[in-house]
Amino acid sequence: MIKKGRGMATVYYPTGFNGGGDPDLVSLRIKTDGTIDMTNASCEMGQGFKGVAIQMAAEALGIPETFFTIDNSNTDTAAFSMDTAGSRSTYIVGLAAISAAEDLIKKIKVFAAGSLGVDISELKYEAGKIFKASDPGSSMTLAQIGAASTYGGTFIIGVGGFLPPPGPPRDPETGATIPSRSMAWGSTVVDVEVDDETGVVEVVNLYDCYDIGTVINPLMAEGQVDGGDIQGIGMGLFENLSPYFPQNIDIYASNYTDYIIPTFMDIPKHSEIEFIQKHDPFGPFGAKGCGEMVTNTQAPAIINAIYDAVGVLVESLPATPENVLRLIDKKNKAEKKVA
Amino acid sequence: MDLCRKEVSKMFNSVGKRVPRYDGIGHVTGRTQYVSDVRMPDMLTCKTLRCPYHKARIKSIDVSEARKSSGVYAVITKDNVPHNLFAMVPDHHVLAEEITRYKGQNIAAVAAVSREAALDALAKIKIEYEELKPVIDPEEAIADGAPQVRPEGNNHLFDGTSLVRKIRRGNVEEGFKEADFIVEGRYTTPSQEHAPMETCCSVAYLDASGKLVIHSKAQGLYFAQGDLANVFQLPLNKLKFVGGTIGGGFGGMNSIHTDHIAGLLALATGKPVRFALTREEETLFSTIRSPWIFKIKDGIRKDGVITARHVEVLHDCGAYTELGLYAVEKNANLIAGANLIKNLAVDSRMVYTNKMPSGSMRGFGVNVGQYAEQVQLDRLARAVGISPMEIRFINAFHVGDKNHTGNELASVSTIETLQKVAAMSGQKLPEKYLAMSSDK
Numbered sequence: 092m093i094k095k096g097r098g099m100a101t102v103y104y105p106t107g108f109n110g111g112g113d114p115d116l117v118s119l120r121i122k123t124d125g126t127i128d129m130t131n132a133s134c135e136m137g138q139g140f141k142g143v144a145i146q147m148a149a150e151a152l153g154i155p156e157t158f159f160t161i162d163n164s165n166t167d168t169a170a171f172s173m174d175t176a177g178s179r180s181t182y183i184v185g186l187a188a189i190s191a192a193e194d195l196i197k198k199i200k201v202f203a204a205g206s207l208g209v210d211i212s213e214l215k216y217e218a219g220k221i222f223k224a225s226d227p228g229s230s231m232t233l234a235q236i237g238a239a240s241t242y243g244g245t246f247i248i249g250v251g252g253f254l255p256p257p258g259p260p261r262d263p264e265t266g267a268t269i270p271s272r273s274m275a276w277g278s279t280v281v282d283v284e285v286d287d288e289t290g291v292v293e294v295v296n297l298y299d300c301y302d303i304g305t306v307i308n309p310l311m312a313e314g315q316v317d318g319g320d321i322q323g324i325g326m327g328l329f330e331n332l333s334p335y336f337p338q339n340i341d342i343y344a345s346n347y348t349d350y351i352i353p354t355f356m357d358i359p360k361h362s363e364i365e366f367i368q369k370h371d372p373f374g375p376f377g378a379k380g381c382g383e384m385v386t387n388t389q390a391p392a393i394i395n396a397i398y399d400a401v402g403v404l405v406e407s408l409p410a411t412p413e414n415v416l417r418l419i420d421k422k423n424k425a426e427k428k429v430a
Numbered sequence: 431m432d433l434c435r436k437e438v439s440k441m442f443n444s445v446g447k448r449v450p451r452y453d454g455i456g457h458v459t460g461r462t463q464y465v466s467d468v469r470m471p472d473m474l475t476c477k478t479l480r481c482p483y484h485k486a487r488i489k490s491i492d493v494s495e496a497r498k499s500s501g502v503y504a505v506i507t508k509d510n511v512p513h514n515l516f517a518m519v520p521d522h523h524v525l526a527e528e529i530t531r532y533k534g535q536n537i538a539a540v541a542a543v544s545r546e547a548a549l550d551a552l553a554k555i556k557i558e559y560e561e562l563k564p565v566i567d568p569e570e571a572i573a574d575g576a577p578q579v580r581p582e583g584n585n586h587l588f589d590g591t592s593l594v595r596k597i598r599r600g601n602v603e604e605g606f607k608e609a610d611f612i613v614e615g616r617y618t619t620p621s622q623e624h625a626p627m628e629t630c631c632s633v634a635y636l637d638a639s640g641k642l643v644i645h646s647k648a649q650g651l652y653f654a655q656g657d658l659a660n661v662f663q664l665p666l667n668k669l670k671f672v673g674g675t676i677g678g679g680f681g682g683m684n685s686i687h688t689d690h691i692a693g694l695l696a697l698a699t700g701k702p703v704r705f706a707l708t709r710e711e712e713t714l715f716s717t718i719r720s721p722w723i724f725k726i727k728d729g730i731r732k733d734g735v736i737t738a739r740h741v742e743v744l745h746d747c748g749a750y751t752e753l754g755l756y757a758v759e760k761n762a763n764l765i766a767g768a769n770l771i772k773n774l775a776v777d778s779r780m781v782y783t784n785k786m787p788s789g790s791m792r793g794f795g796v797n798v799g800q801y802a803e804q805v806q807l808d809r810l811a812r813a814v815g816i817s818p819m820e821i822r823f824i825n826a827f828h829v830g831d832k833n834h835t836g837n838e839l840a841s842v843s844t845i846e847t848l849q850k851v852a853a854m855s856g857q858k859l860p861e862k863y864l865a866m867s868s869d870k
Contacts, residue, residue, distance in 0.1 A: 097855075098808070098818070099818050099819070099822075099851070100800070100804040101767070101768050101804065101822050101844055101847070101848065102767075102768060102796075102797075102800050102804075103764075103767075103768035103827070103833075103844065104764075104796060105760075105763070105764070109756060109759055109760040109763065110759075132650075132651050132652055132674060133674075134648070134649045134650065134651070134673070134674055134675075134676060134679065134683075135452075135453065135674060135675045135676070136626075136649060136675075136676045136677075136678055136679040136680075136683070137677075137678055137679075139451055139452075141452035141453060142449050142450070142451055142452035145449075145452065146444045146445055146447065146449055147444075147445065149443075149444040150442055150443060150444040150445045153443065155444070156444055156447075156449055161452070163674040163675075164672060164673070164674045164675070165651065165670055165671060165672040165673070165674070166651050166652055166655050166666075166669075166670055166671045166672075167670050169651075169674070171652055172650065172651070172652055173650065173652070173653065174649060174650030174652075174653045174684065175649040175650055175679070176649055176650065176681060176684050176790060176794075177794070261589075263588075263589045263591075263592065263596070264596065264598060265596070265597070265598045265599065265836070266595065266596050266597035266598060266762060266763075266776065266835055267835055267836035268763075268835055268836070268837075269835070269836070269837050270760070270763045270835055270837060271837070272837075272840065273840070273841070274833075274837075274839060274841070274842070276768065276842065276843040276844055276846075276847055277847050278822075278844070278847040278848050278850075278851040279851065280851050280852075280854070280855040280857075282855075296855070298851050298854040298855045299851070300847040300848075300850040300851040300854065301847065302841075302843040302846065302847055304841065305442075305445060305446065306446060307445050307446070308446075308447065308448065308449055309446070309448050310448040310449070310450065310451075311451070319792075322680070322792060323797075326619075326622065326797070326801075327801075330620070330622045330623070331620040331621070331622070332620065332621040332622060332623055332713070332718060333620065333621050333721075334620070336566075336620060336621065336721060337566060337567035337568065337569070337570075337721070337746075338567070339566075340484075340566055340785060344623075344713065345709075345710040345713045345714050346709060346710060346713065347625075347709075350623060350625070350713060352625050363854050365850055365851075365854060367843055367846050367847055367850060369841045369842075369843050369846070370841065371840065371841045372840050372841065373840070376442060376445045379841070382792065383792050383793045383794060383796070383797070384793075386792050386793045386797055387793055387796060387797040387800045388800070388804070390797065390800075390801045391800060391801045391802075391803075391804030391805050392804070394801070394805050395804070395805060395808045395818060398808065404805070404809070405805075406615065406616060406617050406618070406805075407617070407618040407619075407620070408618070408619045408620060408801060409620065
């Protein structure tokens, strides 16, 4: 018989390396037509890093994303990145991009002051244009700056970096330290259907609400959450490399026939994502980390929902049909004994 | 979309926009060049000899016949590695030393003109093993007299002295006395594979200036460069990593699986060398999310307030540290979950076993603990007779609270995400929970 159940889970998740101290650098080079080459060696692995990095640089310079190209391709030309891990890239690269943009604007001002014959204190930068505050007609666009500087033998490149403050050394007795200044938050509710004759669990509805601070790109953030949901379902229901661990680890699954990961068939029929955008005082434009947090709540919510449906508690992941069925069987036998 | 969202889009121009993926068209039309797509003229293929035992002594190894094998350009062992240690905590051997520590550990590597020639050469390596007794079960590994995984012992010593990473807050014994119910649970998580679409792959070659260039699947190009500069004993201007766009990582590409050996063979042969893992190798021999065991004992009052919590954690790190230690430290910080628990004790241990080393995987050290903690939380709710929603509202953090490691929380929203997810899923909340706010 199909039994329905509902479960939930909450999470909070730090942004950046545990304990901080993980810097990134960004460079912004202006070209002769005013377009910008951005560099930072963070990895694009499907999460949408490149576009999000550009959006933050574009915001900081007040120009459209279409002005940018990004080079993350190698260690000879792309600015240093500590790693692409720990839900850190949006946050740390974003702050480094803001710092590089400020540096670029400063250098543009120095150059324009000379070109326009204006004192630097009189210059204002706004949305890709530098102008004299008291006489906006006296101005230069990024394209004019790029051409005049390059062909005039002046290299204008904005550089910046960000170092999340390293936490104090742990107190060995209390474990106290500061692992991260910024935390993201979330809650998930799932509805499952459990077949108590086969042990098969299906996630029917999945509702996520996450606070990742300001959402830099909702399309990419939703993609992260969708992926996190699927990965979380895999963790909750399917994935186990060594099902006979710890007694035996010899029977390792080595292919996707034996090692089951979710497919499109396992995506919940109905899922909803909402973001609450609570400004983070330390993050770029108020953003917090996103990548990892969004694959925390699914497994416990599913296990809690299975309990709600059939009254058995899965204390060892994953809740495979075999595991669920064995628990149901044990419960039925125990109930019979009591009766 | 809520009001908050609208305000954000008003404030910003580019931030908050649904900008399509920067290189999405390239990905879906096959224009994107992944490492696995890289081919070079005269490129050699690498295959490695992996240890068939969980633990063994290599009594002798003779590669002379393999080196003479047709189509073979190089066969390397530990003796051909300038500095045979790598990884974030550099205790992992590029090619096995005398004692191997896990099944699948690389012992020797061949670069040959084809996969067949490389496999033929591997078969000609003469190697004599003495199989040694391994320890697989982490709970057995911490016991006295267990087979030793490392010469330093099976237990990691935190701060160089302590068997456990301790988190302490308040007074747990007092907290348990205050409780109306004591609830205990034990939870385990298994080993998991990252399962990226693109398996691990490297193409290494020497450029015209003699610089070693490695096309790498690393998630952190500089991270891998810094690590392997040491292995190759090369300055950073003689070592270039190329990559940055990969077919999935999920943390698996924070560990080096092929770059080191491909690089060594390129240096040895002067030719481009490709080392790509098959799906089977990726699943069996790349780092994993390693198993965890959690024991949680909680005290809770009738009103739903958690008065005390004691958590014991055991992380099975596998044969080398890799990223296991980082995971344990992070897990310890967060295992008590998004609840304000005034009296808390966490005792986390990390133990070495004769298994694949513990790598990083999305949710790294945290989501395993979150599973245990959140399932335990529902158990507590049932013990008291309150709903899963209620227990989470009652124990939620607020702005200005200190979390379990003393981190002051600046921007907090458990309560708001609960309110929102309740509305999304059609659950009516009592007025007192709707009126709550993280801002106190």
